[in-house]
């Protein structure tokens with residue numbers, strides 16, 4: 179079942195038991211599925227995301243993570259609103275591209291890809307531009323692995339009284355986040371990242387009072403978050419259109435395994451140890467990380483090519499033959515490759531990985 183470990187978030191390496199959970203067929207309209215699986219998932223997601231679960235609600239949406247980011251922006255930001263996007267990588271920039279497609283008034287504040295976004299600069303911009311209504315930021319920029327200073331950004335955005343949207347795609351479930359404490363209004367993530375499910379849907383956790391006001395805002399039928407949510411609320415876990423039933427069932431199993439591991443804190447500790455094992459090992463054989471340790475998330479790590487003659491494709495193929503699939507780099511200003519630390523993978527796997535790289 180496992181020709182190689184996927185160190186590519188995501189999809190990422192999932193457990194046998196998560197894969198096995200997909201071995202039965204469920205009816206997308208049946209109560210067993212709607213109430214017994216979908217509603218359980220929605221409730222657990224809100225509990226994981228917020229210390230005040232009553233103020234929040236979860237909506238699941240078919241498709242990959244980007245579908246959810248698009249659904250969210252297109253269903254929440256109105257034509258008369260103004261969006262500020264803080265971007266220090268491809269995923270931040272993608273929110274700007276979505277805003278372009280929808281004709282949403284927006285400004286993309288660009289930062290270096292190797293640096294965190296600056297709360298001070300966001301503060302200054304919001305002081306100068308009171309017309310801004312929404313601010314969006316990526317928590318962990320998977321482009322490089324930078325972890326943005328969410329707490330400081332949230333403080334600034336809340337001080338100015340703006341709606342805060344967080345793409346926590348690659349961090350939610352693996353890095354502790356309390357939406358209520360931080361004042362986050364909308365958070366987006368997907369099945370195949372730190373919850374360790376298989377790909378096929380994503381979810382938005384929303385401040386209930388704000389989502390309730392979004393009727394009729396969406397410019398897309400299938401990506402209408404409000405309508406999807408309303409149907410799930412009133413139909414007790416009903417989806418509007420065919421849902422990825424097997425994937426949803428596997429996700430419930432993944433949530434169970436997250437809880438069995440000890441919850442988000444425990445998973446975060448494992449990812450940190452994976453990351454530490456990887457970085458210490460790679461440094462010991464001469465590799466350098468792109469980022470400074472203080473800015474680095476435990477989610478994915480970028481390494482410089484070891485020398486000018488380095489052939490990534492050759493390296494990739496040889497490593498794959500040894501049982502590890504990694505990611506190419508995603509930035510233009512340096513030659514890098516990336517290794518993911520999330521999924522059903524453990525420090526011992528990274529010891530083996532470093533050993534395999536050393537042999538190459």
Ligand SMILES: *Cc1c(COP(=O)(O)O)cnc(C)c1O
Nearest residue numbers: 242243244269318320345347348
């Ligand atoms: C994975 C990811 C996405 C969504 O990517 P998809 O390929 O659409 O699943 C968005 N933002 C971040 C930060 C991500 O890591």
